[in-house]
Amino acid sequence: MDKSKPAYGQACTHCYKAKCRCVRTTSGGTCERCLRLGKRCQPSGSLRRRNVHTAEESDARISRLEDKMESLLSAMQSFIGSPVPNGHGISSHPTHLDELSVSTTSNMRLGEPTFAGDSSATVSPNPNPLFLSPNHPEFPHVPWPDQADERVAYFCSRMLPYFPFIHFTPDMTSGYLRQNRPCLFQAIKTVTTFSTQERQVQVEQLKRLLFTSALLDVQSNIDLLLGVLTYLAWSTDAFLGRADLVSRLMMLAMSLVYDLRLFKPSSPDVQVMMTITQGRADDNSQNPDDETPYTVLERQRAVLACFILSSNISSHLGRQDALRWTPQMEEALQVLTLNGSCPSDRLFVLQVRLQLLKQNADHVRQQDDTDSTRTATTSSASAPHLLYAKALRRQLHELGASFPPDLQQIDILKTHAQYVELYINQLAYSISRDCLALGHTVQGAKSDTVLGFQRLECLWQSVENIKTWLDVFYAIPCSKLVGQPFHFWSQMILNITLLKYLSTLQDPEWDCQAVRNTVDLVSTMDCMLQKLDQTSKEPELQCNDHLLTYLTKLLTKCRQWAEARLNMASRGMETPCQNDTTSHNHHIPDLDQIVWMQSMDLGDDQWFDSVLSMPTFS
Known part of the structure; x- marks a missing residue:
């Protein structure tokens, strides 16, 4: 028998808790593990007897403990970290639960708990001071x-x-x-x-x-x-x-x-x-x-x-239709408008109204797409659609005038309103463009000049909408940007995408330089990158894989593309050609038919290479 190994139940306290073999030194005063780790080797307080339960009872007990362990691990994964008394952020750093679960599960399978005081357990530091690990010594008993x-x-x-x-x-x-x-x-x-x-x-x-x-x-x-x-x-x-x-x-x-x-x-x-x-x-x-x-x-x-x-x-x-608007939904909106029990309903009602105008514009576009597949006689219905787009823009301006100035989220409403007007303008642009292409008449008279002017007016109004959206975006406090919903960031990407098209549109009647003088594409990217960088310093975003990290990558790539493209244009390597229908910036696509946005994967470098490949200089 190996005398260096103590009898069962006589391992030192540290080796017992760590489930390690306790090997005595030649002097017998301490064990090799405690000597190596510089710990005080203390014998167990009492002898531990072998389990005398039957195999069936032991298996049942282990099964119950394993079930409890799974529930505990699930809770730990659900509620990672605990707040300090003045903390306001959310933990965004891993706490190495996988390592913890392996060692703890191993101990629980033997029916013996892992003690918080086990000095052999590894506690991963949490770099976020707002939320500390459940094992942190300052907060050892904070409830979930x-x-x-x-x-x-x-x-x-x-x-x-x-x-x-x-x-x-x-x-x-x-x-x-x-x-x-x-x-x-x-x-x-x-x-x-x-x-x-x-x-x-x-x-x-x-x-x-x-x-x-x-x-x-x-x-x-x-x-x-x-x-x-x-x-x-x-x-x-x-x-x-x-x-x-x-x-x-x-x-x-x-x-x-x-x-x-x-x-x-x-x-x-x-x-x-x-x-x-x-x-x-x-x-x-x-x-x-x-x-x-x-x-x-x-x-x-x-x-x-x-x-x-x-x-x-x-x-x-671009994969499915929106939920159709019904009279019951209009009734619900009226009820919320008149209800005064919830102050936030004021903002929500206006958001619904704005989105309804956008959806009405989308309905017109779908009708116009259907009409364009018919004969030339019936396709002249595009003219009433153009008038309806103007009516939608007028309704939007009336709604914007009703925004309560005391609303705390007024800046969010303003960005939403600019997005809706941008959508309506692009609808009117596509309708007038198609009318010109097919030689349609408006109110029985040939009016290529009127349609051409309306088309350019829609494009320039889009430039103004983008500029206003960006100005409001820059003014939003960084603390507000963190909690913005999905559609806010989708609008941001859409504005940048359309600005790219407007800044490089190859059309003899369009002044790209005037666009750049109003909203310079490269400097806009710089300002937005600076804003996202400032926002990324918010306490809850102290990690390297939050959404703004990926949006920063997108804007950086877009800036590189824009700088290379504009340098080519300044060197005369791109010549606008009226008949160049193959040019990728010869026309502006519908806002909800931009394919690369529908396949977006900001975490995949191959996606960036395929979408934002740099133009060649040869």
């Missing part, structure tokens, strides 16, 4: 719900105000959400995780929860709908090559709107048919006796939010 409350509070104060489609009451704490709104709770945890790598862990948990609720359990409830809408509103997937997920979740949200009868309650015929065929009434129908003013407004906000998101995602991805 405090972290969840911090995330919910951050979401309500720093993100939701810019797209307020949910009204949080004081009693809607993290505990309440975890118990009554698990999908919404998980979605909030996901969107308040700014590190892309860490967010993926939360996304997978959210996907499993949504899959189980929507498909396995075949549920349709307001929690499921709000969870999907919350994730879509602040999702970064469309920028990182995961447009498929965005598209499918949007379709899920739209199907839930129909399943929940948010447009109108089920008819008596539907109720009878459900009872006959399935032995029960329609579970998704709303019982008036169960409704409260809060639940009514909650559903109305949800369906209107679904309309906005479907409209934005439809334009960005």
Whole structure:
């Protein structure tokens, strides 16, 4: 028998806790491991006897412990870090849970817990001072719900105000959400995780929860709908090559709107048919006796939010149509307009109104595309469409004049309004361009001159819209930019893309130099890069893989492209040609038909090479 190895149950305290072999030195006063680590070697307080339970009892105990361990690890992954007393940020740094889970799971499988005081355990430092690791010595016993409350509070104060489609009451704490709104709770945890790598862990948990609720359990409830809408509103997937997920979740949200009868309650015929065929009434129908003013407004906000998101995602991805506008939705909007119980409804109502104007313009474009495939006689319907586009612009200006000057989010409304007007202007531009190309008449008279002037007017108004959007963007505080929803960043990319086209449009009647004098493409990139760099210094963005990191990469690449292209133009290497229909800047595409935006993957260098390849100088 090896005398250097103590008998079972007589290992020193440190080796026992670390589950390491305890080998005594020749002197016998200490063990080799404690001597190597410079620790004080202390024998166990008492002898440990071997487990005398039967194999079945032991297996059952181990199984229970493993189940508890899985729940603990899931909770640890959900609530990473704990706030210092004055912290206001969200942890965005990994805490090496994988390493922790391996060692801890190994110990738990043996039915022996891992002690917080085990000096052999490795505690990874957290570089973010706002949130410390659960094992941090200063906060060894901070309960998990405090972290969840911090995330919910951050979401309500720093993100939701810019797209307020949910009204949080004081009693809607993290505990309440975890118990009554698990999908919404998980979605909030996901969107308040700014590190892309860490967010993926939360996304997978959210996907499993949504899959189980929507498909396995075949549920349709307001929690499921709000969870999907919350994730879509602040999702970064469309920028990182995961447009498929965005598209499918949007379709899920739209199907839930129909399943929940948010447009109108089920008819008596539907109720009878459900009872006959399935032995029960329609579970998704709303019982008036169960409704409260809060639940009514909650559903109305949800369906209107679904309309906005479907409209934005439809334009960005080009894969599906937006949720159609109905009289019931107009009624819901009127109710929110008159309701005074929630101050944030003022902003939300205006956001819906703005998006409705944009969607009406999109409807005109789709009609014009359909007309253009018909005969020349019927295609003259483009002229009324052009007049309707002007009417939409007038309605937009009237709506903009009604913006409350005391609204804290007035800058967000202004950027949204400039985007909508940009969309309407580009609609009018495409209609007038097509009319000129086909030799259409307006009110029975040939008017190439009028159409040509209108076309140029639309283009120049687009330049003014972009300039105004950028001016408002520069004035937004960095702390506000962090919590902006998906469609804000989509608008930013769209503005830059259109500015690139307007700055390099090869048309003999268009003055590119005047565009550059008004909004210089290269200097605009520099200013935006500076703004994103300042915003990246916010406490919650202290990681190297948040969304603004990828947007910075995009703007840097765009700046390189613009500088190279403009240098070529200044050296006379590009000559505008009226008949050059193959030139890639001979015309401006429709804003919701830009293919490279629909396939965007800012984390893939190959995507950048294929989309923003540098022009050659040969």
